[in-house]
Amino acid sequence: MVDIDAELHERLLACEEQYTLHFAEQVRLTRDPQMLRSLIAEVQTVAQAAGQRGYAAVVQLAQRQAQHYEHELQLVEAALHEAGPKGQAIARMTRRASLLMHCYTRHxxxxxxxxxxxxxxxxxxxxxxxxxxxxxxxxxxxxxxxxxxxxxxxxxxxxxxxxxAQGEQRAQAASLAGAANTLLQTYSACCLARRRLAVRPALLGRLAGEMQRLVGAMEALRRDGLSLPHHAESLSALHKQLADWHQEYGQVIQAQRSASLADRSAALTA
CATH class of the missing domain: 1.10.287 (Helix Hairpins)
Structure with a gap:
């Protein structure tokens, strides 16, 4: 029988996931010492609980994790002290720029x-x-x-x-439809798959604004004589989607205004 407690082990795994997400392979000047202290406190609490229950394997695992986090905290604090406020600010902003460049590559x-x-x-x-x-x-x-x-x-x-705007009307219509499909995919991934408390209103507003612009361009093609059946069908579907987004935007705002801060935080971390 394995000498381990599932609930305590899950808490240690959760700490390690947070560490990997926020600290692994990150520049030390951008790491948050307070978050590290919170992880250390949680791991130490797990070690204490495991000791009281007699789970020696969990105690050893927690102690190793705590030692690793404590060592990293010392290195982070030393780096922050050496860099000073100016160096810390530069590191934070440089990291943000790097994240934007990764975002460009991804999208x-x-x-x-x-x-x-x-x-x-x-x-x-x-x-x-x-x-x-x-x-x-x-x-x-x-x-x-x-x-x-x-x-x-x-x-x-x-x-x-x-x-x-290049090519004949058919080509332009295809380009606009492709752009609209990109917005629909973003909505599906970032809004539809999430609770309203976790949806960013600014993102939903941006998607609706950009879709409105694309629909306007597609309408202009129809007014200029484009009479493809699938173009008219796409326009009808996008008009409906746009109306749904405007309605959803209002419901997201209402849900977030009426929710407690604790509920919103829980939704964002779920």
Whole structure:
């Protein structure tokens, strides 16, 4: 019989998952010492409970985890002290810029240009420009890198719009339909699959705004003489989807305003 308690072991696994998510392979200047202290406290609590129940294997596992986290905490605190407030700020903002670049790779690299999410890319450009403004007074080369990528992505926005207007009406309609499908996929993954308390209203609003713009462009093609049956069917379906999104936006706002902070936090971490 294995000398282990399932509930306590699950708590240790949860701590390790949090550590892997927030600390593994991350620059130490960007790591949160308070979160590490919370993990250490939780692991020590598990070790104490395991000792009281006589589960020696869990005690040993918890002690090893606690020692690892404590060692990491010492290294993080030393790095933060050495860098000072300025170095810490630079590290945090540089990490945000890096996350934006990873986001670009995940959502845009290798994707057909007409189908790319203009609203998302516009938000990313604004975020990078904001980071550039914060980094610029510090005189860091990271500020120039952030600005360079922001300018490059602004050019990409222009290329996306140009690609949607290329070709005959049939080709333009296909490009717009592909872009609308990208928004539908984002909605399905980030909104439909989540509780209303966990949905970001800003995201839902952005999706609705971008879909409205695409529907307007598709309507313009129809007014200009495009009479394909599937184009009319797509327009009808997207009009309905857009109306549903506007209604859902109001319900999300209402649900989040009426929920307690504890309920909202629980929904976000579920």
């Amino acid at each position: 845009f690299s290798g994707q057909p240009r007409p189908t790319r999410d203009v609203g998302l890319l516009s938000e990313m450009v604004q975020a990078l420009r904001g980071l550039h403004q914060q980094l610029a007074p510090l005189g860091q080369k990271q500020a120039d890198i952030a600005l360079s990528f922001a300018q490059r992505w602004e050019q990409e926005l222009q290329h996306i719009e140009q690609s949607r």
